Amino acid sequence: MMMDPTLVVTAACVFGICVIAFAFLRAWQDWLALKRQELSSFQTGGGSKMPLAEIEGGAAVGAARIELADMKERIKKLEAIASGVEL
Numbered sequence: 001m002m003m004d005p006t007l008v009v010t011a012a013c014v015f016g017i018c019v020i021a022f023a024f025l026r027a028w029q030d031w032l033a034l035k036r037q038e039l040s041s042f043q044t045g046g047g048s049k050m051p052l053a054e055i056e057g058g059a060a061v062g063a064a065r066i067e068l069a070d071m072k073e074r075i076k077k078l079e080a081i082a083s084g085v086e087l
Contacts (some may be wrong), residue, residue, distance in 0.1 A: 043063075
C-alpha cells in the first residue's frame with residue numbers, strides 16, 4: 001500500500017503547524033506568568049524596604065495608576081472598534 005505524496009506533505013504541514021502553535025502557546029503562557037510575577041512584585045513592593053518599583057518610562061506609583069487606567073480605557077476603545085460598536 002503506497003501513500004499518496006500529497007497526503008504525506010499535507011500531514012507533515014499540519015504536524016508542523018501544530019508544533020509551532022504549541023511552542024507559541026507555551027511562550028505566551030510563560031510571558032503571562034512573567035507579567036503576573038512583575039505585577040505582584042510591583043504591588044507588594046518587591047519584599048524590600050525600598051519604595052514601590054517604578055514601571056516603564058520612570059513613572060512613580062501614582063502616575064503608574066493613571067497610566068494603567070489610561071491603558072485600560074484604550075483597550076476598551078479598541079475592543080469596541082473590533083466588535084463594530086460606534087463610540
